[in-house]
Amino acid sequence: MTTWALVVETTMSAGDRKHIEAHVVAHVSGARAEALAELERFARRYAPEHPRSPRRRRLLRSGDGLLLVVDGAWQSFATRFTVAEVLEDSAAPVDPEPVEGPSGPTGSPEEPTEPVASLDEPAEPVDQVERYADGVPVKPAWLGRDDLA
Numbered sequence: 001m002t003t004w005a006l007v008v009e010t011t012m013s014a015g016d017r018k019h020i021e022a023h024v025v026a027h028v029s030g031a032r033a034e035a036l037a038e039l040e041r042f043a044r045r046y047a048p049e050h051p052r053s054p055r056r057r058r059l060l061r062s063g064d065g066l067l068l069v070v071d072g073a074w075q076s077f078a079t080r081f082t083v084a085e086v087l088e089d090s091a092a093p094v095d096p097e098p099v100e101g102p103s104g105p106t107g108s109p110e111e112p113t114e115p116v117a118s119l120d121e122p123a124e125p126v127d128q129v130e131r132y133a134d135g136v137p138v139k140p141a142w143l144g145r146d147d148l149a
Contacts, residue, residue, distance in 0.1 A: 003086040004028045004035035007065075010048055010079040018075075027086065035083045039065060043081045050077045 051072025065082035
């Protein structure tokens with residue numbers, strides 16, 4: 001079964017420091033159409049960091065994904081959402097090989113497979129810090145540290 005990476009390329013910073021950063025936000029196993037549908041759901045919920053005061057938001061479909069253009073007060077910011085087939089991943093988890101038992105290999109290929117990662121779950125581990133609804137930590141990281149003078 002093919003594994004697809006959902007890639008987000010977004011504009012970071014502003015002015016002369018403006019640049020593009022790319023991140024793989026999730027993996028989807030299955031057909032390309034399923035991956036594109038998941039990508040569209042993600043793009044519709046996506047809220048870019050820039051611009052701070054959006055005036056217009058346009059989500060456009062292209063051949064391999066979507067393009068989000070958000071106009072701010074002075075500049076436009078773009079975010080590209082792409083579906084790409086995973087050909088190689090040096091940090092991919094290794095699937096255990098089936099073990100031969102008395103009745104043959106274990107595991108049946110008829111079982112439905114789950115996506116490799118869900119967009120509802122973060123791609124990276126999240127720290128277990130208690131946070132307010134706006135994301136600000138309840139207890140500052142520096143509070144209680146003895147090495148600060």
